[in-house]
Amino acid sequence: MADLRRPERTFTIRQLCNEFKATPRALRFYEDKGLLNPAREGLNRVYSHKDRVRLQLILRGKRVGLSLSEIRELLDLYDENDEGAAQMARSLKKFRERANALEQQREDIDNALIELREACNRLEKRLAEIRPDLLPRAADYEQVLRARLDGHAEAMLGK
DSSP: OHHHHSOOOOBOHHHHHHHHTOOHHHHHHHHHTTSOOOEEETTEEEBOHHHHHHHHHHHHHHHTTOOHHHHHHHHHHHTSSSTTHHHHHHHHHHHHHHHHHHHHHHHHHHHHHHHHHHHHHHHHHHHHHHOGGGSTTGGGGHHHHHHHHHTOHHHHTTO
16 A cells, blocks of 8 residues: 555656646755665666655745744654654644744734824825925825925925
8 A cells, every 4th residue: 555655757857847836956965965865877866756746745835934944954854653643743834834934924014004104104204294305106296395495385385
């Protein structure tokens, strides 16, 4: 049954790069870091089904923001003989931690955007009062500028 899940098919570096939209350099980097261990036929790397699955896990881990050491930890659990239970349990914990961190970042970003928009509104209002010609929408304030040139700016601004 294990043979059905892990076919003997092999892959070239080009095939994996095309399938996963990765670069050969990235695959060699993962090999240098001990995350992948392809066989060799002369100078060519030959990737097994296991290597393909490991690459898929590496790329998923990177996509969700895991570090290489965290990815390595999860990959090392892949080799245990427990039908993947240890890896799944550890992955679940890591993914929940990462999701919580991303939610906190999203909240921080949302708060920063609110502050920036409020600051822009205050600055735009103040510039409209003192130098409307410097506003990005200076054309909207052309009347105010013309009134200032004519000496009627206070009346236009409601002063």
